[in-house]
Amino acid sequence: MNCKAARNLFSAYLDNSIDSSRKVDLEKHLADCEQCDRAYSRFRYAISMLERLPDVNPPAGFRASVMARVEVERRKVPARVRWWSIDWQKVFTIRVPARALAVGLAVLIAFVISLQVLPPLRTGIAGLFLAQKPSEAPISTLDQESARAPMPWTPENRNGQGLILTLDVVQSGVYCLKLHTKSLKPVAFDIDISGTKYSGFVVADKPSAIKVPAPRSGSVRVVHVAWSIGEWGRYQTVFLPSKLRSRAVVKTFSIEKATVADVLRRICREYGVAIIAWGNLGKPVAYAQVYQATPDDALYECLNRVGFKAYGVAASIYAVEPVR
Amino acid sequence: MLENSVGARAGSFGDYEQLGEDVLIERCKAGDTAAFDEIVRRFEKRVFNYALRVTGNYNDACDVAQEAFIRAFHSIQTFRGDAKFATWIYRIVTNVYLDERKKLKSHPTTSLDDTIELDENSVTRQIEDSTPSPDEIVQTKERMRILQRAINALPDYQRIIITLYHVEHRSYEEIAEILKLPIGTVKSRLNRARLAIAEMLESEPELFG
Numbered sequence: 106m107n108c109k110a111a112r113n114l115f116s117a118y119l120d121n122s123i124d125s126s127r128k129v130d131l132e133k134h135l136a137d138c139e140q141c142d143r144a145y146s147r148f149r150y151a152i153s154m155l156e157r158l159p160d161v162n163p164p165a166g167f168r169a170s171v172m173a174r175v176e177v178e179r180r181k182v183p184a185r186v187r188w189w190s191i192d193w194q195k196v197f198t199i200r201v202p203a204r205a206l207a208v209g210l211a212v213l214i215a216f217v218i219s220l221q222v223l224p225p226l227r228t229g230i231a232g233l234f235l236a237q238k239p240s241e242a243p244i245s246t247l248d249q250e251s252a253r254a255p256m257p258w259t260p261e262n263r264n265g266q267g268l269i270l271t272l273d274v275v276q277s278g279v280y281c282l283k284l285h286t287k288s289l290k291p292v293a294f295d296i297d298i299s300g301t302k303y304s305g306f307v308v309a310d311k312p313s314a315i316k317v318p319a320p321r322s323g324s325v326r327v328v329h330v331a332w333s334i335g336e337w338g339r340y341q342t343v344f345l346p347s348k349l350r351s352r353a354v355v356k357t358f359s360i361e362k363a364t365v366a367d368v369l370r371r372i373c374r375e376y377g378v379a380i381i382a383w384g385n386l387g388k389p390v391a392y393a394q395v396y397q398a399t400p401d402d403a404l405y406e407c408l409n410r411v412g413f414k415a416y417g418v419a420a421s422i423y424a425v426e427p428v429r
Numbered sequence: 430m431l432e433n434s435v436g437a438r439a440g441s442f443g444d445y446e447q448l449g450e451d452v453l454i455e456r457c458k459a460g461d462t463a464a465f466d467e468i469v470r471r472f473e474k475r476v477f478n479y480a481l482r483v484t485g486n487y488n489d490a491c492d493v494a495q496e497a498f499i500r501a502f503h504s505i506q507t508f509r510g511d512a513k514f515a516t517w518i519y520r521i522v523t524n525v526y527l528d529e530r531k532k533l534k535s536h537p538t539t540s541l542d543d544t545i546e547l548d549e550n551s552v553t554r555q556i557e558d559s560t561p562s563p564d565e566i567v568q569t570k571e572r573m574r575i576l577q578r579a580i581n582a583l584p585d586y587q588r589i590i591i592t593l594y595h596v597e598h599r600s601y602e603e604i605a606e607i608l609k610l611p612i613g614t615v616k617s618r619l620n621r622a623r624l625a626i627a628e629m630l631e632s633e634p635e636l637f638g
């Protein structure tokens with residue numbers, strides 16, 4: 106047996122799946138050839154090292170970001186069916202029992218009537234109710250110094266055809282998240298506020314709004330908003346502090362082994378600023394040092410190297426998105 | 430006419446953790462995203478680790494693993510249950526990775542030094558002695574970094590096979606099914622990959638003496 110043939114048998118020999126005659130030949134070769142014998146020892150050691158490679162946990166929020174994308178994908182409109190590709194013979198031979206057809210029609214009629222009769226935007230959840238039209242909601246009575254008019258914001262603006270988010274402070278301890286669009290087609294949305302989910306549509310001239318209670322002092326409330334229009338959709342996350350801080354403060358802190366979401370949560374809490382973000386917030390941030398920095402500088406320090414940018418859309422309100 | 434109709438969709442969907450894989454898959458096929466959420470929960474660690482070892486880079490692993498789950502979601506209707514779900518999802522991760530490689534081939538972004546940062550706990554778990562000294566921890570971490578660099582240097586298919594066999598502990602038969610290769614080819618590629626790793630580690634005698 107030559108050296109090349111011997112080395113080709115290392116795996117089978119190690120896994121004990123070698124036939125007995127070749128095993129004898131290989132063992133004889135290893136006894137005679139010092140080089141191959143050393144090579145086999147190295148080989149065995151390398152395999153033992155491979156077996157010791159540790160498991161690594163996925164980043165925090167990985168599953169949530171997968172499911173957010175799933176939600177956006179789910180809402181995409183299925184591919185348009187061309188009339189000439191339909192098997193018409195099959196369509197006309199589908200047998201629908203008369204009773205099922207009657208029940209279906211009754212449900213459809215009841216649904217249409219309910220749309221006419223029921224008041225819009227019911228949630229039935231105490232404390233989290235949908236507000237009247239945005240124009241009727243009082244704005245920024247909490248803190249006069251931050252009362253610069255909030256600007257609406259949507260990722261990749263596209264002339265406001267997606268979901269436009271605007272954040273206001275309605276009264277002490279209550280935020281108002283306004284949802285509107287310039288699109289004539291409905292923009293579907295799903296909102297998750299601390300595990301309670303809402304879904305609905307907005308269309309041009311028919312905005313919605315949701316009141317969100319501020320979190321308790323020192324913590325952050327995270328609101329997830331998934332929306333889609335046709336093939337386009339986004340998943341946005343809103344970080345709300347217990348109270349928006351009017352005066353800019355400077356802070357020093359460091360962040361290690363975190364994700365973009367962790368960073369935004371921390372900056373929201375430290376500075377008392379609200380942040381509306383989209384993109385892969387599960388992306389890891391290995392290390393960031395914030396030294397005597399304003400919120401603008403802190404956001405730049407922490408996000409610039411991981412491909413995100415931030416900009417102020419109003420006093421104490423920031424938008425964060427991936428650099429394109 | 431379109432009104433702003435909002436209905437609270439929160440609430441219990443049943444205890445998914447108790448359900449078997451085949452039931453969850455049937456529910457996914459029926460459009461139940463909560464069932465898919467449970468599938469992601471069960472497989473996220475395996476999928477992420479596999480992606481991490483084949484990409485050799487934490488950020489790329491996040492992207493590949495996420496994209497793999499999205500592809501799985503889209504094609505769950507085509508999963509017939511002939512193979513195990515794990516085999517199917519490994520095949521998807523492999524395809525996503527190879528597709529990404531094809532796209533990036535002209536602009537490679539992964540440097541050999543851009544290897545996985547392991548957190549200290551995951552390394553200390555690997556050490557048999559329950560009280561390793563700081564030097565031992567540093568040395569183990571360094572060994573793992575060099576080992577990952579050696580894996581990164583392998584050709585794609587060898588890297589995939591070595592990861593499936595040694596990290597994911599898949600059998601030859603399963604690897605053959607995942608990669609749609611004859612078992613003989615899997616065995617010979619695994620042997621070549623192992624020999625290559627052993628040779629690369631030889632150049633680090635102070636760590637792998």
